Amino acid sequence: MSGINMFVCMLLLSVAAVAEGQRFKGFRKFYRGQDENAKMLRTVFDEQWFVQKLDHFNGADSREWKQRYFVNGNFYKPGGPVFLMIGGEGPANLAWMQTGTWLTYAEKMGALCFMLEHRFYGKSHPTDDLSTDSLRFLSSRQALADLAHFRVITADQRGLSESKWVAFGGSYPGSLAAWFRLKYPHLVHASVATSAPVHATVNFPEYLEVVRHSLASENTECPLLVEQASDSLVKRLKDPETYGNITKDFNLCSKLQIQTEMDSAYFLETLAGNFMDVVQYNEDNRAFAGGRGTNITIKVLCGLMADTSLGDPYARYAAVAKLMMDTFSIKCLDARYTEYLSDMTNTSWEGAAAGGGRQWVYQTCTEFGFYQSTDSPNQPFTGFPLTYQVKQCAEFYNVSAQQIAEAVLQTNEYYGGYDIRSSRIVFPNGSIDPWHALGITEDITSSLPAVFIKGTAHCANMYPARSEDPPQLAQARVHVSVFLQQWLKE
Incomplete structure (x- = not known):
């Protein structure tokens, strides 16, 4: 779900606008784009x-x-x-x-x-x-x-x-x-x-384990290349001198600023979300309901990750991000956690997250958890651990880690x-x-x-x-x- 990951495929499916989709991290979105009909x-x-x-x-x-x-x-x-x-x-x-x-x-x-x-x-x-x-x-x-x-x-x-x-x-x-x-x-x-x-479940690292397995089902090298790219990006984030290049490489809306672990985790999860979304809805038929991007499949992403003419795995990772932005007509990527925080704490029905983001994340914090963390070694991404997901509950709704755990236990009971x-x-x-x-x-x-x-x-x-x-x-x-x-x- 990208941020606190989880927007879904309900049968009363969601109609999430692309602009909001860049910051709404919920049950991975069913499709991105308004129903044209x-x-x-x-x-x-x-x-x-x-x-x-x-x-x-x-x-x-x-x-x-x-x-x-x-x-x-x-x-x-x-x-x-x-x-x-x-x-x-x-x-x-x-x-x-x-x-x-x-x-x-x-x-x-x-x-x-x-x-x-x-x-x-x-x-x-x-x-x-x-x-x-x-x-x-x-x-x-x-x-x-x-x-x-x-x-x-x-x-x-x-x-x-x-x-x-x-x-x-x-x-x-x-x-x-x-x-x-x-x-x-x-x-x-x-x-x-x-x-x-x-x-x-509070922690759901198995989500990304299945992503790895699904990528490998197309090409066994694919998740390894994704892992190399993710690790390379994490290494670059440790050096502020690289922020200008990263901003250009991923076509960010403003120069990358990493001041807290939440900033880096949000950025890394946003990029990982490209793969998570595609895997979750691989080769489906959501186009009938106005959904775009159905031509972007696991095969397409793994093809890009294997294309040596694009450069090293890091450059191919950036190419995937560009493909996704072009597909959904996104001019630039807003990867600022501070902006996401602002949207998610807006309590108005006219707010940027009122389409479902603020509501659904509240449900994860008070009932389900479902946090797709990178805490497992058997998945290809790095940098958005459970602590990052849980901290959002505290910042958005003043819900503590203990309260989340108790709520999840009650749900299963x-x-x-x-x-x-x-x-x-x-x-x-x-x-x-x-x-x-x-x-x-x-x-x-x-x-x-x-x-x-x-x-x-x-x-x-x-x-x-x-x-x-x-x-x-x-x-x-x-x-x-x-x-x-x-x-x-x-």
Whole structure:
């Protein structure tokens, strides 16, 4: 996720602007760029609003707010199931109301489809600002209670109380889909929890270990070259005389200033994020939803890193950064931690990080951790250890390292982590995706099956099918469909 890394592929995928993407370090972004069809789609799928409770766990608090949702009834057949797409750490993306695997299933099964935006993201604003005091109402538990209340009231109002509801989600919303079935089994009949990191952990160095393995799957020399480049850059950062050249090499917006360890860690993580993003979404189909950069794959990056005509590994590393900036029309790279800190501590809904950055990092600090550090020797990067990630929680929200650890422990105690106990939940994951390390990749029981897809990336099975999809991805979609059809008969 780049900064405190983690923006995701939820099925209510985020729509993060490129300018913000340079400083927003969350569940690695699903795609960078606004949905070009958003205006057109809004005329087809009108915004609707659901009156929601602010605090589901305090009966004395009667405050309410309006939560955004969308409906697609094109495939609904009376008596059919109801599909609920769960929103995550970004605005609802209307492209998913028009296409995607879940709609293929809906057409086959005659389902009515809802997409509910997550509280505190997109236009779903429960509070007047994003102050830390306001963000105490942002949690997965409150989000699940939102889903439950939406499901109960909507079913009653639309005559759907006897219908079987199925939850869908990818990445963090994938976890929510699993937990919705776990915590509210009387309300949701089954769930598809794609690329769901169900196990919370403060330190997540395994993420970069999978990145290394995924790079090596293309070229065994690739992660070694990346490591040499990263080490070379770290060595240069120790000498202020090199800052001018580094500024030019990486086309920084202002001359590099390294005054604290946070400054260097932020810069190093930003550059590593180029590889992390590409690996997480390697060869996916996000272009259908307006995503750019789908032509930048592991093969492309490793090809650049192996190109000796560009110079030494350090120069090739800079070439990768240039390619990414050119691809996303970024004029220069803002690698200033001080600017990121300023953005992330802006509590206004108009702030630069209000699109999801400030909210999601708060959730990592108070529930999940998920910090993709360089603390493991079995990965190619250097310079952004756990201490750097944890310190951001203190600077942004006054949350200490001990509080993070306690929060992560509570999350696993509440949901069960890897040891989830429920039924009728399917867990698709891709082997290329670093997040599979925190997911379910082997069957727990026959009613809690895993669909592990070799050679595919984050949430790949959720995208619309295309001719170039590998056969194992096409088969995975079929497996999920079979499970759903079987469970809807139960």
